[in-house]
Amino acid sequence: MASASSSTSIPLPSRRSCTYDVFLSFRGEDTRTGFTGHLYAALNRKGITTYKDDKNLRKGHVISKELLKAIEESMFAVIVFSPDYASSSWCLDELQKIIECKNQLGLQIEAVFYGVEPCDVRHQRGTFEEAFNKHEQRHDREKVKRWKDALTEVAAHSGWTSKNQDEAVLVENITQHIFEILIPKLPSSMKNLVGINSRVEQVITLIGLGLNDVRFIAIWGMGGMGKTTIARAVFDIIQSRFEVTCFLYDVRDRCEKKDITHIQKQLLKQMNISSNVVHDKEEWRRMIKNSLHLKKVLLVLDDVNHEKQLENLAGEKDWFGPGSRIIMTTRDFHMLRKNKLHETYNVEGLVEREALNLFSLEAFNLPKPSEEFLDLSKEVVKYSGGLPLALKVLGSYLNGRPIAVWHSAIKRIKKSSHSEIIDVLKISYMGLEDTEKNIFLDIACFFKGWPKDYATEILERCGHDAEIGIDILINRSLVTIHQNNTLGMHDLLEEMGKQIVIQKSPNDTCKHSRLWCLEDVEFVLTQKKETEAIHSIVLHKVYRKTEVNQRDLSFSKMCQLKLLVLDFVEVPILCDIPCTLKVLEKLEYLDLSGCRQLKQTPDLSRAPNLKKLDLWGCKELDYIHRSLAHHKRLVELKLSECRSLKTLGEKLEMSSLEILDLSDCSRLRRLPDLSGAPNLKTLDLDGCEELNYFHPSLAHHKRLVDLNLRGCGRLETLGDKLEMSSLERLDLESCSSLRRLPEFGDCMKQLSIPELRYTGIEGVPTSLGSLAGMSELDLSGCDNITGLPLSLGCFVGLKKLVLSRFVELSCLPHKTHGLESLKVEDFSDSTNIVGFLRSLPCLTSLSSLTLSYDIGSSREESTLSYDIAHLASLTHLDLSHSSFLRVPISIHQLPRLTCLKLSFCDELEVLPELPSSLRELNAECCYSLDASNVDDVISKACCGFAESASQDREDILQMLIPGKEIPAWFEHQEQDEGVSLSFPLNCPSTEMVALALCFLFDSIQDLHRFWPKVICNGKEFINATLYVTTGSDNLFIVCVNGYYFSKLLCQHNRFQMLFPVDIRVKRCGARWVCKQDIQEFKKRRSQTGKRKATLELNMDMIPHSSTSRNKMLVVAPQLNEQEEERAVTAEGPIRHLASRKSSDPPELLPLFPLHPSSHSS
DSSP states (O other), X not given: OOOOOSOOOOOOOOTTTOSEEEEEEOOHHHHTTTHHHHHHHHHHHTTOOEEOOOOSSOOSSSOOHHHHHHHHTEEEEEEEEOTTXXXXXXXXXXXXXXXXXXXXXXXXXXXXESSSOHHHHHHTOTHHHHHHHHHHHHSOHHHHHHHHHHHHHHHTSOOXXXXXXXXXXXXXXXXXXXXXXXXXXXXXXXXXXXXXXXHHHHHHHHHTTTOOSOEEEEEEOSTTSOHHHHHHHHHHHHGGGSSEEEEEOOHHHHHHHSOHHHHHHHHHHHTTOOOOOOOOHHHHHHHHHHHHTTSOEEEEEOSOOOHHHHHHHHOOGGGSOTTOEEEEEESOHHHHHHSOOSEEEEOOOOOHHHXXXXXXXXXXXXXXXXXXXXXXHHHHHHHHTTOHHHHHHHHHHHTTOOHHHHHHHHHHHHHSOTTOHHHHHHHHHHTSOHHHHXXXXXXXXXXXXXXXXXXXXXXXXXXXXXXXXXXXXXXTTSOEEOTTSBEEOOHHHHHHHHHHXXXXXTTOGGGOSEEOOHHHHHHHHTOOSXXXXXXXXXXXXXXXXXXXXXXXXXXXXXXXXXEEEEETOBSGGGGGGGGTOTTOTTOOEEEOTTOTTOOBOOOOTTOTTOOEEEOTTOTTOOBOOTTGGGOSSOOEEEOTTOTTOOOOOSBOOOTTOXXXXXXXXXXXXXXXXXXXXXXOOEEEOTTOTTOOBOOGGXXXXXXXXXEEOTTOTTOOOOOSEEOOTTOOEEEOTTOTTOOOOOEEOTTOOSOOOOBOTTOOOSOOOHHHHTOTTOXXXXXXXXXXXXXXXXXXXXXXXXXXXXXXXXXXXXXXXXXXXXXXXXXXXXXXXXXXXXXHHHTGGGOTTOOEEEEEEOOTTTOOSOOOOOOOTTOTTOOEEEOTTOOOSBOOGGXXXXXXXXXXXXXXXXXOOBOOOOOTTOOEEEOTTOTTOOHHHHHHHHHHHHHHHHHHOOSSSOOEEEEEEEOSSOOTTSOEEEOSSOOEEEEEOSSOGGGEEEEEEEEEEOOOOSOEEEOOEEEETTEEEEEOOEXXXXXXXXXXXXXXXXXXXXTTOOSEEEEEEEOOTTOOEEEEEEEEEEHHHHHHHHHHHHHHHHHHHTTOOOXXXXXXXXXXXXXXXXXXXXXXXXXXXXXXXXXXXXOOOTTOOTTSOOOOOOSSOOOSSSSOO
């Protein structure tokens, strides 16, 4: 009887590290054409890449390099012990190599005892004893001993035995066991899907992952069977085996709505392949082929219904590199016959057990029904045909319903044949309230795939309680929400909804309640008959070149029309809109956005119930009809990007208006009088570049909450005083002509954080600081401010301050001591940075400090040194883009510092000892750093982290530093583009505190943000985030505490780092940080502690007479010869004043290079 192997189940590691899934070790004469041959075939059928030595005659006694390499590059070794196995020295050498790879590389072993007893193998009895008697006569004693030890080690663990076991069953069990270990488990979102496991496994078997050919596979079946779900699960499981991957949803639907070239572009975009701007589908075909023909590709085309789609998206086999797999889902079996597919998988309905399980989960939230409902449930399952969609919809509908409703539903189901599944689905629809029915039909006809928030807003404007209604539809399994927050609906349910609309009057389009096809809209508009039934028309991004007789088009007979959306529609009917909307008295929502032909707004005098008018992107619109300015019920008016619009008139009398969007109306010059819009809450004027008049009525508006004037570059004044009691947000960013801010009235208690960046203001009024919510102030880019405004001393509640490019920056006002975040960028040469930084010790609450300082090429100004130890609350320190030579030594005294950023500090030469609290260091592009100093800092930082890290939760240190070599401190190293390394434990696991890994990147040319993953023995345990912008080599160091890896370790461990395909790793290294390392680190730290205290930075200046701009003067206590040798700068020695008396004040170490001639020494 077969027993399970002792191997543990792990996710599939990177395919870059293993060429083969399985290496077969066997005695050819015993089992090649029998058991091993059957096992090899079964493994290949499962898509498991297997190495089997097919040479019948092996020449010589030394195992070939090819076999040794194959063992090293395999994940599993399956050893078939047969009676004559031990007689072959070749087999025994293989076995010895397998044990070696197990201990060093983590190779997993499966032992099969075929025709032999495990104890005979373990103790070398029977035929194994006979074989070793002969080996002892031919080979040296040590070699024979190693062979025996290898046999004993493998046979000591449980394996598979052929005794009392059907050979076919044994082969299947072994294959299935390895398959389940190699293939990762289903994503957590799919774990509870009934019947998914067996179907996914069958598809993966058909895919043939172990083969190097290019394969096309089809998953086909009727709608609602779960084809897309199966394809997505397969994709998620196997995608790590491919270089580039893409899952294209809803190909059929996309092709109906957009040109095929749009989908071709999306295909390349999802694969992160840049593409030129082309419009011809044949060019796109060539581009796809040229981009992918050398890559191993996984492409899924979901819901294909025409062979042209396959031709334009996946072409021929030569479009893709070896090992590529193209999977498509389709309902059309006849289309499959026209295309040469390797394999097809027919998705059939769930079997009764599965169907009952799924239905019960939906109807009762239990895996099986209670006795009371068991028979009724079985009847529902019987008539559902095993269709998952029908089971879900019916189960959701019947959840919590009384038995009487169940009997009624079953009667309806029985009246529908199995082919009329839509009639079955309609039962759930019939159980909805009228409001929910209308929302369902609107989503089916119009809003599938739309952003949920946008669709909800339209439905709300049309009088529906959309939030509650959509939630009900979701609970009934009629609507879904995708990850990008768009509305989803199954194709069958969409089809059902549209049929419900059409079936009320199948032969008369004029009596349909909803229109969604351009042809239907044009037909209805040319009819002279009444169209009272129509209440919604939605056309989205439709274009037609052919002309329609415009005189025959009219909306005038649609007296019940409530919703009209014609966004980005380019058809001649739009030319008739302005004169035909006058009689739409029930119209509530009108969207004509992106309509290029529209030059004036419609006459809305006979549309009194309109609540929203959206004219976004109508770039030719230059006239606002007078009826609009006096509309009493309009709540929202959107005119953004109407670039020809110059005026809205003198005054708006719109008592219900709450939102007015005029953003990017680049030719708008004046605001109208808004006193007639007392309920206005949001006014958006972002990007109104020509606006130069701010109407006085706005300065006293009592209900305005949000005022956006960003980018109004011609606006010069907001008046003398603002009295806007409801205003919460004021955005004046980039109002470059605005010289003076108005005073802020006492009533403005709601305003919190005004945006003032890049304005032309010359000062800040005191009244702004008195606002209760004034917690942040950003004055970056305000070039007309020549010094810190004295009024800042009145900002008692200020927590965050951002400054830049101030010419006269002396010190912070005393009353700003409550600051928690300070950012000062682009210090100029004339800035009084000394006095400014001297004011920082009073900031006892400061947690984030950003300083960017460039002393200029002339270096004519004196510099400073600065003791930052006073900033005890500091957690984030950013000194990026500065030109100093050294970081303050006192940085190690900051007890809470977790993040230090020094990127692009080109002059930085030395890093000090870092605080043990640090968890992130970014020093990219610090090209002047001394390599030996970097090595020392890395080792100390890792030991300091290990000392301070908690062992009962995850903790991680990440460092990014320029470098060309892995520091020698990392004991275990691999090269030749290694992204994996294997090494043993060098101390007991109880002594290990942390693990440090170091990776050397090749040069990177562009900005990258990526998420490297670290895998330990097959299990992911680190997922970091990195931003890299440099073009030079980089060292990425990650150090993790024992909590991360303590449960993953074995005697020999394999670590892998997974990076994006365009990030090349040249070399990697690792080191266990043990308790002994920490003890040595503490000892070194205590030895240098006394000397370091006298070298701390302070706030005083040092005179210096050297002509070398990079020499630095440090007065230190008496040093011995070794200390003097270490105390040197990059271009000149540290000057030692040994005669300093103990009573003298402590001397200085400058943070920046000193002026070469302003003082004498």
